[in-house]
Amino acid sequence: MTTMVAVVHEGETGLTGVRAAEVPAPEPGAGEVVVAVRAAGLNHRDLFLVGAREPGDARVVLGSDGAGVVVAAGPGAAVAPGTEVVINPSLDWEEPDEVPDVPAILGVPTDGTFAEYVVVPARNVAPKPAHLDWAEAAALPLAALTAYRALFTRGGLRPGAHVLLPGIGSGVATFALAMAKAVGATVTVTSRSAEKCRQARELGADHAIGSAEDWTSAVSEPVDLVVDSVGSATFGKCVSVLRPGGRLVSLGATTGPDVQLSLRDMFFRQISLLGTSMGSARGFERMLALVAEHRIRPVVHRTFPLPDGPRALAELARGDQFGKLVLTVD
Structure with a gap:
């Protein structure tokens, strides 16, 4: 054999x-x-x-x-x-x-x-x-497919939207940064690491802020879409910076899965909370087409x-x- x-x-x-x-x-x-x-x-x-x-x-x-x-x-x-x-x-x-x-x-x-x-x-x-x-x-494959579904299939990303990516540096977040910029979105990233913030700016991030900062004052404009894999450590901040009618797509919980949420905050501001994991064969085809069209590396x-x-x-x-x-x- x-x-x-x-x-x-x-x-x-x-x-x-x-x-x-x-x-x-x-x-x-x-x-x-x-x-x-x-x-x-x-x-x-x-x-x-x-x-x-x-x-x-x-x-x-x-x-x-x-x-x-x-x-x-x-x-x-x-x-x-x-x-x-x-x-x-x-x-x-x-x-x-x-x-x-x-x-x-x-x-x-x-x-x-x-x-x-x-x-x-x-x-x-x-x-x-x-x-x-x-x-x-x-x-x-796995990270790019996950990022594509989070941004487009679940998140409904459109050109000109403002996207927040907490915890930049992971495979999914770096793909999400490249894809969002490719379709004309404004992207803000966060990280505990100043070096990762610097690298994200080099890759096209419009804004980079520290994880420990006051996001409500550091984020320059209301956010249309958050794609979050961090979980409990950032969930409250993510909700706080969303515009009324904004979307939060959760795809992981590296800091823990348990969060506190005000239902009044959610329904008065009409926020959408969406979950996602991986993606379909059709999504894989569309992700590869986006990568090829925009020559994403x-x-x-x-x-x-x-x-x-x-x-x-x-x-x-x-x-x-x-x-x-x-x-x-x-």
């Missing part, structure tokens, strides 16, 4: 259970393709999953994001070997309004992209945007060779990066 190098989790909960290992290479089934991975993007989802797995759980290959070359196709798979592709990690979700109970995502419990080869449904690969290198393409903070996956995940856990961390495969 052919083997390959992969970054797997087994044996211990958390990062101590992550290691590079030789595992069996996958074979395609009906409607599936095997992709020779050129690069794989890291996400905080990877950290959440290894932290939730038990010592007795079966070994699994980590990773949701990836880009590479199709090298084998199973019966009924209409993608030719040799095609350069980016992988859509959102499984079995075709249309934006057909929201599943819980979005299924490639990688845990299925084997994922932190490997030399990965098998995925043929409908979950799309041509790689020509202007991107492999690391940039691999940085796209993902911010890649650093790359690591595939066997250094455990070290890359440890760096992700420290949270100092601005943009995406990516594994590369020779």
